[in-house]
Amino acid sequence: xxxxxxxxxxxxxxxxxxxxxxxxxxxxxxxxxxxxxxxxxxxxxxxxxxxxxxxxxxxxxxxxxxxxxxxxxxxxxxxxxxxxxxxxxxxxxxxxxxxxxxxxxxxxxxxxxxxxxxx
Amino acid sequence: xxxxxxxxxxxxxxxxxxxxxxxxxxxxxxxxxxxxxxxxxxxxxxxxxxxxxxxxxxxxxxxxxxxxxxxxxxxxxxxxxxxxxxxxxxxxxxxxxxxxxxxxxxxx
Numbered sequence: 001x002x003x004x005x006x007x008x009x010x011x012x013x014x015x016x017x018x019x020x021x022x023x024x025x026x027x028x029x030x031x032x033x034x035x036x037x038x039x040x041x042x043x044x045x046x047x048x049x050x051x052x053x054x055x056x057x058x059x060x061x062x063x064x065x066x067x068x069x070x071x072x073x074x075x076x077x078x079x080x081x082x083x084x085x086x087x088x089x090x091x092x093x094x095x096x097x098x099x100x101x102x103x104x105x106x107x108x109x110x111x112x113x114x115x116x117x118x119x
Numbered sequence: 120x121x122x123x124x125x126x127x128x129x130x131x132x133x134x135x136x137x138x139x140x141x142x143x144x145x146x147x148x149x150x151x152x153x154x155x156x157x158x159x160x161x162x163x164x165x166x167x168x169x170x171x172x173x174x175x176x177x178x179x180x181x182x183x184x185x186x187x188x189x190x191x192x193x194x195x196x197x198x199x200x201x202x203x204x205x206x207x208x209x210x211x212x213x214x215x216x217x218x219x220x221x222x223x224x225x226x227x
Binding site for chain 2: 035037046047048049052054062096098100102103105106107109110112
């Protein structure tokens with residue numbers, strides 16, 4: 001059974017960079033045809049796709065966040081990561097890592113981690 | 120970018136009711152639509168993919184239909200555990216993905 005687990009600081013200061021890691025267990029992150037993605041949800045609001053990365057390293061980002069987002073994969077650790085730069089209070093959200101099956105629908109999700117942007 | 124509009128934004132219903140939630144796409148997306156259920160404090164759960172295919176393990180009271188721009192999620196007979204927020208998601212432009220704004224289903 002595939003499992004995903006987010007980790008990283010729960011508090012980030014404004015203008016700094018938010019960094020999160022998703023550890024995948026129960027399967028290889030470098031299996032062919034697999035994408036890996038990040039989704040966020042501000043408190044009390046809806047879901048927003050941040051971006052996805054193909055196992056080969058190709059990345060795809062939400063146009064509204066593209067200038068601030070970097071997603072990378074570390075196959076040696078079976079992990080993929082999110083960096084979001086120049087954060088503001090509007091970036092406060094629960095951040096989920098998930099697997100978009102063949103890049104389409106998210107069939108496996110992490111439990112989510114709350115990141116608060118505050119000084 | 121493709122936008123998804125769900126209606127209604129919230130809905131009150133009783134156990135045993137038949138409920139329908141609508142999702143409209145800003146342009147045609149064929150059958151590239153999924154539905155998720157999210158309960159408070161939990162990650163979303165995939166219910167329906169390809170507009171009408173039921174994810175393994177999901178009760179048969181859930182069904183999806185539609186193609187092009189108009190889609191529906193129907194719960195044939197509401198159960199207590201079905202009270203949650205529901206989201207549609209398009210993947211016609213995958214890997215670029217968008218979600219609807221959500222529909223909160225509450226107990227009447």
